[in-house]
Amino acid sequence: MNVRKSYEGKVRRLLLAIDVGTTYSGVSYAVLDPGQVPQVCGVNRFPAQEHAGGDSKIPSVLFYDRGGVMRAAGAETSQEHVIEQAADEGWTRSEWFKLHLRSPASDTRQELSTLPPLPPHKTVVDVFADLLAYLFNCTRTYIQETHPAGAQFWSSIAQNIDFVLTHPNGWEGRQQSLMRLAAVQAKLVPNSDAGRARVSFVTEGEASLHFCLNKGLISANKNNKGIIIVDAGGGTIDLSAYSELKSDGKVSYVESAAALCLFKGSVMVRRNAEIYIEGHLKGSRYFDRAADIVDSFDKTAKLTTKNSTIPAYVKFGGMNDNEAAYNIRGGKLVIPGAEVARFFQPSVTSIAQAVLSQRSEAKTTTPSVYLVGGFAASTYLYTQLRETLVPLGIDVCRPDSHANKAVAEGGVLYVLDHQVSARMARFTYGAPGSEQYYQSNPDHARRQAKSYIDVHDGERLIGGCFFPIIRTGSLVTETQEFRYTFYTTFANLAEATSISSEIWVYRGCRQNPQWIDNDPESYGVLCVVEADVLKATRRLSPLYGKRGKPYYQFDYVVVLLFGLTELRAQLSWTENGVEKRSPAKVVYVDE
Template identity: 65%
Template sequence: MLARKRYAGSSRKLIIAIDVGTTFSGVSYSVLDPGQIPQVCGVNRFPAQEHAGGDSKIPSILLYDKQGGMRAAGAEALQDDVMDTAIQEEWAKAEWFKLHLRPRGSDSDHELSTLPPLPPNKSVVDVFSDYLAYLFNCTRTYIQETHPAGVQFWNSVKHNIDFVLTHPNGWEGRQQSQMREAAVQAGLVPGNDEGRARVSFVTEGEASLHFCLSKGLIVEGMKNGKGVIIVDAGGGTIDLSAYARTGTDANASYTEIAPARCLFKGAIMVKRNAQAYVESHLKGSKYFDRVGDIVETFDRTTKVTFKSSKTMAYIKFGGMSDVDTEFDVRGGKLAITGTEVAKFFQPTVTSISQAVLRQRTQAKPAVSSVFLVGGFAASTYLFTQLQETLAPLGFDVCRPDSHMNKAVADGGVLYVVDHHVSSRVARFTYGTIGRRVYQKKNKEHKQRNHKTCISADGVKRVNDSFISIIHAGAQVTETQEFKQSLAELYDESDDRDRYTTVSDIQVYRGHIERPEWTDVDSDNFGTLCTVSADVTAAVRKLAPRYRPDGGCYYQFDFDVVLLFGLTELKAQLSWMDNGVQKRTPAEVIYADG
């Protein structure tokens, strides 16, 4: 276990990490007092769960009335009286809403094609915002009730709170932007630049790594310079991340060694497979209208306790008088062969195993250990099947027994207070669309003669050129800068009060190692974001240039500076002014998708 440093800040601060999961969510926090070693605390009590002695996870469910008002959330939404009212007044339920955030095109297998719809007239940001506000109120109440002089303590930190929002490995800048907007809409932070900066992000894979490190769980797996793969098995997604340790024990840091993976094969897919089977099996029986109850019982009990395809599984849903042997109903229980139940799990087991093997082929150094964490890791059958599949291939598969259902929320706090990861791997290739100077002898250029143009400086150029900034699989440190030299041409007649640069950053998600043209495998190119900055002062200092036809224009040469090594893309603009480099922050605006 690595030693944690004392907090070096000058004033008390509160860190709150919120893990909004597909089916369950959690919140952890840390009080940062100057000179003190930060400790991680969990919100272990939520409304309507006190009777069970408290729980560290809360259902990701909201109920809305016909007017669009949120009427209940979390465990409160599942209380009998609330559910009765919801049925009578036809309230809409929001569940699995997190998956509506997913990047466009990420669900290539259409696993989520039948995702429950959002409530009428509600966007995913609206629902996410309402849920964040609910969790924040629960957190405030918990801290006020459990800390000495709780109200006074809260008042001392309420204006100095930083939030960490966790998300699946597959989420990108667009999803982070939407989550930040939801945090503003929920009132967690103000909508100005200072407020938005108080919201940061970490992937579920990286959060899980920090949790494992804090518990000393993966030290053995990283001996002899080898790497580990962390499989965070959640309700909606399976997130795979590979890491290796660098440096000595006292100054150890951790580097990502393969592109992170995100699979839509979480626990809800096992539930969905079970539902399809039960509906088919009970069709025509008098118990068909009980399918919903049977599937819910399977999800709470059988799915977790199921161990072997060689034994029968039983789902209790009624009393002793409920019998129909034709449909395998005996004594209020539906009997299902272990072989059938195993089929519910098989797509997930296969997908995880294949993803682990792919990460091993991409990782340097070699990987020999796999750590299964997350709420779905509680499934004994999932764990044993991964062991049986991966052990013969040289993997040591482990399932740490240490409250792994809170790994991501705790890890979100630890990402801030420990921050062990020093470099990450680019998942895709990023660049810009440019115009190359036309070369008569270049075969690629000749093929695109119909795509040429004469630019403002009178030079013939080829359109549809892809100019790479960083390639997929590249390992990038947090402070490493990537520059793309660009030029903005302004016509003399283009008289403006304000000049801005607008540069589109492109992403390529295909399999070409060094893409050069956007008209090759064009379906896998897309706009990631737009980098924009006000450069009025710089443009007004430019000397005029003249085209061959005598026309006047101004050329602003600059570099777009990108930092890909952080958990969130950052951008700046850089240019030379009389031999002196100038810089300005740039706004990153994400495209839809």
């Protein structure tokens, strides 16, 4: 484990990591004092949960009144008087809202097509922002109450807070931009370039890796046989494979397989249980208690079930509640162990298959699997994965030290320790375009109908081409630049003020995608890179095409940094043989 350095900044800052999970959310932080080695702390006390121990998280649940005002959040939503008031006044309950952020491309099987709807007149950004604001206010209160001279201490850092937002491995730039928008809406940061820059992102898989490293769990992996982090959460299962890299006496980790994100979290087990319980109780006088029974199963049996031979006893009533025909005895619904196993089986099977897939891609025979996250607390999930994977030479371990806060704590550690030095491209990224048409080229001849004459230079071109910039599976360092040359033409210099260039993504299986019409459903716009080019285009000289009309052409290079946790871009061009650069803005389109 690398030795953490003291903070080298000149002013005190607060580093705050917020993990908004599908079912539970948590916050961790570190105070960055000049000359001091930062320590990770957790927010361990929330409203209506003051009795909780040192690993508290709160439910990702909010209540809205009929006017759209948030009236309760977190553990408050479980209080009896709040539930009663919500029923009396017609409040709307919002849960699992995080999954509404997902990209349609990440849920091609429509596994989440029946999510609970968002509250009326609310977007997912609105709800996300409300929970972020609530968590931030709770954090401020907690720090003021637990640190000496709390109010004064808070005032010393209130304007110097950096935020890390965690998200599933499957989230992309569009989801990050919406989360940053929610952070602005929640007033965590100002709506300015400097304010938005104070929000950064890390995947749940990478955050969990840093958590395991900090706990010393991976230091025992002496033979460097590979590491697979399985962050089993409420909505998603995030898998990340790493190998150890030693250089100049320092140890870092690089992704050895593309990160995966499965929609097979614990909410799917609950959903399977709900389907069974509602179906089983049809005709029973206890049918109207089905929702209570599902809640009871979710809080107890889902975590304690050990194997398929032991029935689950789900308590929901008193000793006088009996109905033998429906397996209800003494206020408990008895669910056969084989049925409970079926609730879990899709998750167990998907995780095991994903681990084997990552092992194969990483070319590692005997990796160690670290199971973390709230769903990792399920004894059945853990034992089934061990029974499946250990005989195949894959060790499976489950940290017992507040593993349900691995992501929040790991979000802070990602910034402090930063032990991942290279990441793997999950898809192929490139740009659409045209190339010069040649009748002798069979690909061109087949697409003759797509050829056209360039309006400026009169050359015949063929459209529908795809030019890869980075290919899926490429290992990319954080400083590695990927460059793609574009050009744009203007009828006159008055138009030459700004440019925008589309970056596309190919999600299909072709190793060398070249023509968009070969697999059109797998292509899409990832983002648009925008930049101000007024200073660069003022010196352009007119060109004259075959038709004699003048025009202006600006040749430039979009420089992309794919190796970070967030895509960054710059613009490059040449003036008098010297490369010039300017910032570029990455804008994600609505899907």
